[in-house]
Amino acid sequence: MLLPEHEFSKPASLRDSLTELAEAGGEVKLLAGGTDVVFNMRGRLFRPDVLLSIRDLPELQEVEQLADGAVSLGAGCRLSELERHALLKGYPGLIAGLRAVASRHVRNMATLGGNLNLDTRCWYANQTAEWRAAKGPCLKTGMEVCHAIKSADICVALNASDIAPALLALDASVVLASLNGERTVKLADYYTDDGVQHTVRRPDEIMTRVLLPKNSDRMAYIKETARKGNDFAYATIAASADGHGNQCSRVRIVLGSLTTRPALLLKTAAVLVEHGLDDTTIKAAVGEVRDELGALTNLYTPAAYKGRIARALVREALQQLREQ
Amino acid sequence: MAGKRQLMTLTVNGDDYEMLVSPRQTLLDVIRDQVGLTGTKEGCTTGSCGVCTINNDRGEAVLSCLTPALEWQGKSITTIEGLEVNGKLDALQNAFLDYGAVQCGFCTPGVLMSAKAVINAFDHPGEEDINDGMAGVLCRCTGHIKVKEAIRNVADSSNETQRERRDDGQ
The missing domain is CATH 3.30.465.10 (Uridine Diphospho-n-acetylenolpyruvylglucosamine Reductase; domain 3)
Structure with a gap:
C-alpha cells in the first residue's frame, strides 16, 4: 500500500530545515528514522502535507x-x-x-x-484507517470523543x-x-x-x-514486556541514585509506558532519601507508588495490573540499586 | 497536495539505477516495482516481521518497508539478489541449504539479510549477538533453531576451511 499523498523535502542544513518548517503552509511531519512516522502514515493516522527529512542533517x-x-x-x-x-x-x-x-x-x-x-499509542488510534472507519474519529483524529476510555475528556494514549x-x-x-x-x-x-x-x-x-548530566553512581533499568525482542513495553522503570549500600541521595524513579507522560515519582523517591534503601523503607516507598501515579486507564492492560506492575518494578529496581 | 515525483539515483547490489520516484513509495516499493528485484518480500509493512530486510551501505540490517524511497537518494544498498556473486552462492546461503534452514521460504530473504548483517558486524558473534541480530525477523514456520545453527557454522572461525569450501560452491 502506498503512503498517503505528501510532498517530500530534504533540506541540506538545519537552517534550511527550520526555515522550511517556519514557512510551511500545511502540516509538516519531521522524518528521522521513519520507524514510527512511516508506520503511522501507513495507518493513515498521520497525513502530513509535507514530510521533512532531518535524518542526515x-x-x-x-x-x-x-x-x-x-x-x-x-x-x-x-x-x-x-x-x-x-x-x-x-x-x-x-x-x-x-x-x-x-x-x-x-x-x-x-x-x-x-x-x-515517539507518538503516543492507543489500541484504537493505532489501527488501520479501515478499522477505525467503523467507529469514526477520536480525540487524536479530530473528534471530541475517546473510544478507548469512554470517560476521558483528554487523549489518554x-x-x-x-x-x-x-x-x-x-x-x-x-x-x-x-x-x-x-x-x-x-x-x-x-x-x-x-x-x-x-x-x-x-x-x-x-x-x-x-x-x-554527569552520571549517577547507580542506575537500574527494566523493561517488562510480553516478548524479549521487538515489542512495546507493559511498563518500563529507570531508577538512579548516588551513594553506596543503603545510603542514597539524589534518587530518581521513573515509570514509562503506563501513562501519557512518563511518571517521575518524586514522593516515592523522597521516602528513600530520608531513610535509605533498607527493606522496610523500600516497602514504605512501594506503598507510595500507586497514589503518586494518579489515575490509570485500562488502555492495553487493566488499570489494576498497571498498579501492580508499577509496584513490583519499583521494588525490583530499588533492590537492584542497593546491590550495585 | 499531490507530491511531486523526484528523480533519484540508487545503487542496488553495485548497479546504479536512476528513476522517477513518488513520495508515496517506500524503499521496498521501489526495489520491487521499479528496480524489479522481487527477492525482497513485503510482509507486515509495519516493522514487525522483518521479511523486507536489506543491508545499508554499512552492511547493517534495515527495514525497507518503513522508509520513504526518496530518503535513499544517492545511497547504496544490498538486497538478497546481491548475496550471490558470479553465480556462486554466499557462504550463508550454502549453510542455509546444508542445515535445512528454510521451510516455506517467504521469510528467507529477510532472514538471510539479517544473518548477513550479523556476520558483517562480528568476527566471532556470540549467542547473544546472533539472537539480537535475528530478533527482528520472524519465521512463522518456526525454523529459528536451524537458522541459528547455520549462522553459527558460518561465523565460527574454526570452520575457516569449511567456509572456503562453501565459497567455492562445493
Whole structure:
C-alpha cells in the first residue's frame, strides 16, 4: 500500500530545515528514522502535507563531552550507534534503555530524537484507517470523543518511549532549535498529559540535542514486556541514585509506558532519601507508588495490573540499586 | 497536495539505477516495482516481521518497508539478489541449504539479510549477538533453531576451511 499523498523535502542544513518548517503552509511531519512516522502514515493516522527529512542533517549527528562532565548527544544519532558509543560507556542504565527498543533492525534506523518524540499509542488510534472507519474519529483524529476510555475528556494514549524513562532518571535536558534561536528544556518538563499534543515542542522547532548530566553512581533499568525482542513495553522503570549500600541521595524513579507522560515519582523517591534503601523503607516507598501515579486507564492492560506492575518494578529496581 | 515525483539515483547490489520516484513509495516499493528485484518480500509493512530486510551501505540490517524511497537518494544498498556473486552462492546461503534452514521460504530473504548483517558486524558473534541480530525477523514456520545453527557454522572461525569450501560452491 502506498503512503498517503505528501510532498517530500530534504533540506541540506538545519537552517534550511527550520526555515522550511517556519514557512510551511500545511502540516509538516519531521522524518528521522521513519520507524514510527512511516508506520503511522501507513495507518493513515498521520497525513502530513509535507514530510521533512532531518535524518542526515550534520548538525544532529554529533556526540561530544562537555566541559562540566556532561555529554551532548545529537538527536539524529541512530540508536545502534549510541549503544556502542565510547562516551556512553559510563551510562549502563541508558544503554540498557537504548537496547530495549524494538529490534536490531529498527535500532539501525531509529534516532534518539525520534524515540523521545515517539507518538503516543492507543489500541484504537493505532489501527488501520479501515478499522477505525467503523467507529469514526477520536480525540487524536479530530473528534471530541475517546473510544478507548469512554470517560476521558483528554487523549489518554500512552507514551511508549523506552529511552525517555532512562533519560529522565538521569535528569537529562533537550535542546529545541527554531529560527528564533535555541531553548533548553528539562526532559521532566517536556511531556504533557495530553496524548495528542504530548510534548511542549512547538511546530516550528526541531529537537537538536540531548544533554546528559554527569552520571549517577547507580542506575537500574527494566523493561517488562510480553516478548524479549521487538515489542512495546507493559511498563518500563529507570531508577538512579548516588551513594553506596543503603545510603542514597539524589534518587530518581521513573515509570514509562503506563501513562501519557512518563511518571517521575518524586514522593516515592523522597521516602528513600530520608531513610535509605533498607527493606522496610523500600516497602514504605512501594506503598507510595500507586497514589503518586494518579489515575490509570485500562488502555492495553487493566488499570489494576498497571498498579501492580508499577509496584513490583519499583521494588525490583530499588533492590537492584542497593546491590550495585 | 499531490507530491511531486523526484528523480533519484540508487545503487542496488553495485548497479546504479536512476528513476522517477513518488513520495508515496517506500524503499521496498521501489526495489520491487521499479528496480524489479522481487527477492525482497513485503510482509507486515509495519516493522514487525522483518521479511523486507536489506543491508545499508554499512552492511547493517534495515527495514525497507518503513522508509520513504526518496530518503535513499544517492545511497547504496544490498538486497538478497546481491548475496550471490558470479553465480556462486554466499557462504550463508550454502549453510542455509546444508542445515535445512528454510521451510516455506517467504521469510528467507529477510532472514538471510539479517544473518548477513550479523556476520558483517562480528568476527566471532556470540549467542547473544546472533539472537539480537535475528530478533527482528520472524519465521512463522518456526525454523529459528536451524537458522541459528547455520549462522553459527558460518561465523565460527574454526570452520575457516569449511567456509572456503562453501565459497567455492562445493
